[in-house]
Amino acid sequence: MSEKSFYDKISSIDVRLIYVSIALVLSSVIINPIGMPITIGEHATNLYNFIEQLPEDSLILIGIDFDVGLYSEMGFSLEAIIKHISSRGLRFIALSIHMDGPVNWAKANSRIDFPSNYIYGEDYVYLGFIAGQETAQAAIASDLKKVVTSDFMGIPFSELPIMNGVENSQDFAFIIEVTGQGHNIDSTARQYGSMFNRPLAYAVAGAAIPLAMPYYPRLALAVLPSIIGAAQYEYLADVPSSALKATDAVSLAHIFLFGLLILSHIGFWGQLSKAKRSGGKIV
Amino acid sequence: MISSDIGVWVAGLLTLGILSILYGDSALSRLFAHIFIGSAAGYYMIQAINSLWKSGIIPLLSGNFIFIIPLVLGLSLFSRLIRGYAWVSRYGLALLTGVGTGLLFFTAIDAQLIQQILSVIAPVKGNFYDVLVSIIRVIFFIFPIFYFIFTIKPEKTMNKLIHAGKYAMMIGFGASYGALALSRLTLIINVLSFILKDWFGLGLATLIHALTYY
Amino acid sequence: MTAVPTLFKRKIPIAMTFIIALVVALQYGIEHPYIITSSNTLKIFGVVVSSIAIILASLTLVISQMGYVVKKKADYWVGGLASLIFFAIFFSVGLVRGIESVEWAWIQKNIFSACTTALMGVAGFLFVSASYRAYKAKNIDGYLLLASGLLVMLSNTPAAVVLWPTFGPIGKWIMSVLNTNVQRAILVTVALGTVATAIRTVLGWQRGYMD
Numbered sequence: 001m002s003e004k005s006f007y008d009k010i011s012s013i014d015v016r017l018i019y020v021s022i023a024l025v026l027s028s029v030i031i032n033p034i035g036m037p038i039t040i041g042e043h044a045t046n047l048y049n050f051i052e053q054l055p056e057d058s059l060i061l062i063g064i065d066f067d068v069g070l071y072s073e074m075g076f077s078l079e080a081i082i083k084h085i086s087s088r089g090l091r092f093i094a095l096s097i098h099m100d101g102p103v104n105w106a107k108a109n110s111r112i113d114f115p116s117n118y119i120y121g122e123d124y125v126y127l128g129f130i131a132g133q134e135t136a137q138a139a140i141a142s143d144l145k146k147v148v149t150s151d152f153m154g155i156p157f158s159e160l161p162i163m164n165g166v167e168n169s170q171d172f173a174f175i176i177e178v179t180g181q182g183h184n185i186d187s188t189a190r191q192y193g194s195m196f197n198r199p200l201a202y203a204v205a206g207a208a209i210p211l212a213m214p215y216y217p218r219l220a221l222a223v224l225p226s227i228i229g230a231a232q233y234e235y236l237a238d239v240p241s242s243a244l245k246a247t248d249a250v251s252l253a254h255i256f257l258f259g260l261l262i263l264s265h266i267g268f269w270g271q272l273s274k275a276k277r278s279g280g281k282i283v
Numbered sequence: 284m285i286s287s288d289i290g291v292w293v294a295g296l297l298t299l300g301i302l303s304i305l306y307g308d309s310a311l312s313r314l315f316a317h318i319f320i321g322s323a324a325g326y327y328m329i330q331a332i333n334s335l336w337k338s339g340i341i342p343l344l345s346g347n348f349i350f351i352i353p354l355v356l357g358l359s360l361f362s363r364l365i366r367g368y369a370w371v372s373r374y375g376l377a378l379l380t381g382v383g384t385g386l387l388f389f390t391a392i393d394a395q396l397i398q399q400i401l402s403v404i405a406p407v408k409g410n411f412y413d414v415l416v417s418i419i420r421v422i423f424f425i426f427p428i429f430y431f432i433f434t435i436k437p438e439k440t441m442n443k444l445i446h447a448g449k450y451a452m453m454i455g456f457g458a459s460y461g462a463l464a465l466s467r468l469t470l471i472i473n474v475l476s477f478i479l480k481d482w483f484g485l486g487l488a489t490l491i492h493a494l495t496y497y
Numbered sequence: 498m499t500a501v502p503t504l505f506k507r508k509i510p511i512a513m514t515f516i517i518a519l520v521v522a523l524q525y526g527i528e529h530p531y532i533i534t535s536s537n538t539l540k541i542f543g544v545v546v547s548s549i550a551i552i553l554a555s556l557t558l559v560i561s562q563m564g565y566v567v568k569k570k571a572d573y574w575v576g577g578l579a580s581l582i583f584f585a586i587f588f589s590v591g592l593v594r595g596i597e598s599v600e601w602a603w604i605q606k607n608i609f610s611a612c613t614t615a616l617m618g619v620a621g622f623l624f625v626s627a628s629y630r631a632y633k634a635k636n637i638d639g640y641l642l643l644a645s646g647l648l649v650m651l652s653n654t655p656a657a658v659v660l661w662p663t664f665g666p667i668g669k670w671i672m673s674v675l676n677t678n679v680q681r682a683i684l685v686t687v688a689l690g691t692v693a694t695a696i697r698t699v700l701g702w703q704r705g706y707m708d
Contacts, residue, residue, distance in 0.1 A: 013629070016305070018629060027479055030472065030479050031486060036655050036656050036659060037659055038655045068609070068614065069615075069616060069617025069618075072472060072473035099326070099327050100613070102330065103610050106602060107606070128334075129333065130334055130544060131335070132543055132544040134386055135379075135383065138382075139541050139544050142524075142536070147544055150341075152596070152597070180466075186395065189394045190386070190390035191386065191390065194393040194394040195390050205466045207467075209462040210459045210672070214399055214684050217402075218398045218401060218402050219394060226462075226465050228653055246469075246472055247655050248655075250469065250654070250655065251654045251655050251656035253468035253471065254651070254653060254654040254657070256625075257464055257625060261643070261647065263629075264633065272635075291607070293611070297608065297612055298611055300615075301612060302622075305623075310575070313576050314576050314579055317576030318579050318612065319612035319616060320558065320562070321581060321582065321587075322584070322612055323612075324559055324587075325585070325587025325588045326587050326591075326605065328552055328555035328556070328588060329591030329592065329596060329601075330596075331552045332552060333596055334551075335548035338541065338548065339545035339548065350545065353542035353543075353545035353546050356542070363553070364557075373506070373510035373707045374513065376706055377510040378513065379543060379546055380518075381513060381514040382517055382518075382521055382539055384518045384522075384699055385519065385521025385536075385539075386522075387691060387695050388518070388695060389522060390525065395684050400685070419674060421678075424678040424679075427679050428682050431686045449638065450638070452679055454644075454645045454671070455675060457641060457642035457643065458646065458649045458672050458675060459676060459680075461646045461672075462649060462672070467624035467625070468625075469621075470618050471622060473617070477611075477614065
């Protein structure tokens with residue numbers, strides 16, 4: 001059996017070695033972040049400026065609709081946005097059409113230090129999971145109080161002052177959809193943006209950025225991209241947290257993947273040219 | 284400092300069990316995958332029951348007897364489990380499909396067709412660079428559409444347009460791959476952060492402390 | 498047993514789909530109180546039926562896991578038993594103690610959330626290995642995909658943007674001009690297909706949803 005060439009060797013590295021390598025490389029910066037600078041994008045700036053100029057009595061609807069496993073991508077955006085909203089004294093109603101929403105709310109709620117004068121039931125409320133995806137969004141946008149009659153803990157709306165006078169989507173100054181799924185992005189644009197002409201913004205997973213961008217700028221005023229957008233928003237809103245700390249790891253992970261792709265292609269192109277010279281094929 | 288919370292230890296052991304899938308398929312990794320399946324089924328069922336209680340049962344108990352209709356239609360879905368009576372579920376599915384398609388008709392045409400076309404044909408103004416970008420925008424919008432036209436037999440010119448559309452889509456999908464990389468790499472960071480920080484309490488101070496102690 | 502007439506099996510469900518879709522769609526253009534009230538009521542009905550559909554889906558999963566245990570399929574029955582045990586834990590805690598309880602919060606955080614996060618982590622690692630093993634540019638399509646992918650990746654790398662600031666604008670330009678308009682084209686074609694399928698479904702020409 002012929003000996004493996006250099007190109008064969010670099011094309012056939014054991015994947016477990018790759019897993020261990022990337023884990024070790026990222027662990028070093030997770031334990032000890034370096035603090036690399038970041039650049040602020042237009043979407044984070046648009047969203048920040050829009051929330052800054054909202055009148056004080058504004059009510060915002062936040063859709064928490066992402067897998068709990070994607071918390072690092074969108075959960076940090078959610079936390080930064082909520083911190084900004086609460087620091088300005090704006091009110092928000094959060095709900096989920098994704099079943100993992102309640103877990104994400106519990107996680108975000110435990111990590112956010114609300115101002116002492118920001119009271120649950122008066123300034124903010126979480127209505128829990130409502131089944132039906134787009135049907136639920138359409139029902140909420142049309143007549144919220146007929147769809148749900150209590151918050152996620154079962155407290156009736158009569159005991160929640162924030163729900164007074166809230167009927168449908170027209171009562172919301174602004175809608176933020178935090179999601180990683182393409183169909184949620186489309187359904188939000190259809191039901192809130194197209195049907196009721198409400199201002200929208202998205203905080204999306206990396207994989208969903210291309211799916212949300214077509215709605216910018218006509219239907220959505222911002223598309224906050226994954227953990228990078230979260231870090232930018234934390235910086236703008238002056239609420240430094242996990243996303244800013246993770247940017248070093250994000251950088252290093254990308255550099256690792258970049259290097260891996262270059263390595264695999266060097267090996268592949270080397271094998272191709274060797275096969276062409278010897279008149280054979282790569283299997 | 285390593286966590287003393289039993290919940291974190293349970294979460295950590297489950298995390299390592301599921302990560303063992305990366306080492307190779309084994310009985311242990313399959314066991315943990317099944318634990319996830321069971322947990323997810325239980326969690327989702329409880330969330331659905333809660334949603335049903337809030338949206339369907341409470342209004343019914345409050346005297347809104349019209350809610351018997353969706354409850355009966357929903358229960359008709361269970362007929363799928365009974366051999367020979369699966370057709371009864373069509374009534375529940377008719378409601379879901381009817382509402383779903385009704386919601387789509389005009390909103391899809393507006394949000395996903397008209398608004399998209401208006402975004403592309405936005406008035407061209409500014410300097411030469413802006414005009415060039417607008418032209419590129421139109422090209423990258425129109426050419427991929429040619430790729431999806433299957434009702435015209437592709438001839439010489441059409442073939443060239445289809446190929447141009449394919450190349451435009453490849454550039455677009457490459458960008459999508461770059462965005463996907465951001466997403467997937469963040470997931471790795473998420474799980475490693477939990478293991479290192481939340482479970483083992485590793486941070487610079489802890490590491491230095493451990494080194495000087497030994 | 499006498500056969501059920503086609504009227505009940507097929508025609509009435511198709512008619513229901515048509516009427517419901519029409520009423521809901523009309524709300525978009527007609528602001529008559531009867532249309533709005535009927536449409537809103539149908540949407541709320543949809544929410545109720547959807548939640549029952551999720552219960553059915555979870556039940557079907559549990560039944561399939563029970564099948565592994567009862568039939569004692571090698572390798573699977575231990576997994577099936579484990580999934581049933583954890584299903585029982587979540588179901589009983591959720592039903593007896595409620596989702597606002599401390600116990601539910603504990604299992605939600607330390608079991609469900611941990612499993613989901615770990616599974617997503619596995620997906621992340623598999624993405625890296627798949628990129629290494631499977632992604633090989635062989636022709637012009639592959640080179641275009643590789644080039645734009647690498648440029649966008651570099652624009653998402655804060656360290657790279659600090660090293661050479663032009664990476665940022667290049668990547669963002671590719672995303673906002675090239676990729677976005679390709680996605681718009683796909684969105685337009687999908688929308689046309691969606692509306693066509695919706696019309697076919699509502700008119701009863703496409704009955705796949707009934708199976």
